[in-house]
Amino acid sequence: MIPTHYNVRHLRIEPNLVLAPMEGVTDLTFRRLVRSIGGVGLTVTEFVASEALRRGVEKAELMARFDPDEHPVAVQIYGRVPEAMAEAAKVIEAAGADIVDLNFGCPSKKVCAHSGGSSLLREPHHARQIVRAVRAAIKIPLTVKMRSGFDAERRNAPDIAAMCEDEGVEAITIHWRTRADLYGGTRAVDKIAEAKRRVRIPVVGNGDVVDAASARAMFEDTGVDAVMIGRGAIKNPWVFQQVRADLLGLPSIVVDAREKRRVLLAYFEAIRSEFGSDRGTLGRMKKIANYFTHGLPYGSDLRVAFLHSQSIDEAVAHTERFFDALAEREEARLVG
Ligand SMILES: Cc1cc2nc3c(=O)[nH]c(=O)nc-3n(C[C@H](O)[C@H](O)[C@H](O)COP(=O)(O)O)c2cc1C
CATH class of the missing domain: 3.20.20.70 (Aldolase class I)
Known part of the structure; x- marks a missing residue:
């Protein structure tokens, strides 16, 4: 037991x-x-x-x-x-x-x-x-x-x-x-x-x-x-x-791309308000995004985009685009 x-x-x-x-x-x-x-x-x-x-x-x-x-x-x-x-x-x-x-x-x-x-x-x-x-x-x-x-x-x-x-x-x-x-x-x-x-x-x-x-x-x-x-x-x-x-023994919990997007962006917002807009915040976002995208389809696309991001806003925009595309793929699969 x-x-x-x-x-x-x-x-x-x-x-x-x-x-x-x-x-x-x-x-x-x-x-x-x-x-x-x-x-x-x-x-x-x-x-x-x-x-x-x-x-x-x-x-x-x-x-x-x-x-x-x-x-x-x-x-x-x-x-x-x-x-x-x-x-x-x-x-x-x-x-x-x-x-x-x-x-x-x-x-x-x-x-x-x-x-x-x-x-x-x-x-x-x-x-x-x-x-x-x-x-x-x-x-x-x-x-x-x-x-x-x-x-x-x-x-x-x-x-x-x-x-x-x-x-x-x-x-x-x-x-x-x-x-x-x-x-x-x-x-x-x-x-x-x-x-x-x-x-x-x-x-x-x-x-x-x-x-x-x-x-x-x-x-x-x-x-x-x-x-x-x-x-x-x-x-x-x-x-x-x-x-x-x-x-x-409860039903299994499946998390879709929209929920992942919401949680990751909320987390980014939280570290930004906690630490301000310095380089440390971008570094922390990169670290988390690196782990978070491992195993996700096309996750390496976002990791590469993060590598080249110079600002927090740029990194956030990449994250939004990545998860929007992932959500569309998921939804197309469900419909199709
Ligand atoms: C980035 C990172 C930082 C860590 N920092 C600590 C720490 O401060 N104290 C500690 O006891 N272990 C630390 N560890 C070890 C973890 O607590 C854990 O024992 C280890 O990662 C194995 O567990 P996991 O396979 O679930 O990650 C750290 C591990 C990682 C990856």
């Missing part, structure tokens, strides 16, 4: 479908988009540098913010210094977040260079110091997100999960890839399954869940309590609704 909710202490998370933290993507605007579509049980911020958050750096505070009605929400932090992680966690608790999530999984050079993120998987003793310091600093639930290990020879996620449970962590998320896999590698969810057997706290499975079939496979192959979806949600923000409908 695939579960339909899970609990992180007193927090009931239903549906048991989690939006993954993604730096440069899952900011407040993107999370609003996903929440507005629905089907998601928990949202997580992009990772925030603990040192910056503890010092009150504005950029870190912006990354850690959430809407008053965005609950349950987890704010994720990374870093190496236990005291800094503990202080950042206190800031998050005071801001009213439901969960503090620690990043033990990020493979990026920026994070690993400071020996945070996934490099902590090689240092279980130090990872324990961090968990212990944060646990002692806050009362709200604490969770940890990690990869299955540092590399193929050191897939120690079950040990780290057991250590976390021991120290009072209340749920863990495991991405099946190792740090060495980066975003490649061959699917191997055995360590997620092993961790699930080892600990009593909820385990969330992550990695390449993109639709109902892959969500079912993650639940069935590992016995996890929930799944987390990252890139699949940028490509298709309706994925949570679709997976939920499948798990509940």
Whole structure:
């Protein structure tokens, strides 16, 4: 039986479908988009540098913010210094977040260079110091997100999960890839399954869940309590609704080109009003459009058009034309 909710202490998370933290993507605007579509049980911020958050750096505070009605929400932090992680966690608790999530999984050079993120998987003793310091600093639930290990020879996620449970962590998320896999590698969810057997706290499975079939496979192959979806949600923000409908045996949800057009343009408008008309907005639009059009017929046309767009208005006009043409093709097919 695939579960339909899970609990992180007193927090009931239903549906048991989690939006993954993604730096440069899952900011407040993107999370609003996903929440507005629905089907998601928990949202997580992009990772925030603990040192910056503890010092009150504005950029870190912006990354850690959430809407008053965005609950349950987890704010994720990374870093190496236990005291800094503990202080950042206190800031998050005071801001009213439901969960503090620690990043033990990020493979990026920026994070690993400071020996945070996934490099902590090689240092279980130090990872324990961090968990212990944060646990002692806050009362709200604490969770940890990690990869299955540092590399193929050191897939120690079950040990780290057991250590976390021991120290009072209340749920863990495991991405099946190792740090060495980066975003490649061959699917191997055995360590997620092993961790699930080892600990009593909820385990969330992550990695390449993109639709109902892959969500079912993650639940069935590992016995996890929930799944987390990252890139699949940028490509298709309706994925949570679709997976939920499948798990509940409801009619499947099909999204047509007109709805995709409406949602993408509304999202562009939201980031424009949030960030103004600078280059960052156009860059963010390009990033999202890149994911969003993968798998769409003629999607590469829009990606190429975006590459050459010099202004936000130009990019919006390309988007309108692309989806109008797609809608016409869809409608002609239905009529014909
Ligand atoms: C653009 C991008 C940014 C990411 N940023 C974070 C992050 O800030 N914190 C984190 O724990 N993982 C981060 N990840 C990893 C995702 O949370 C997730 O574990 C990974 O993408 C695998 O899930 P998926 O196959 O559903 O995308 C990021 C991934 C991507 C693609």
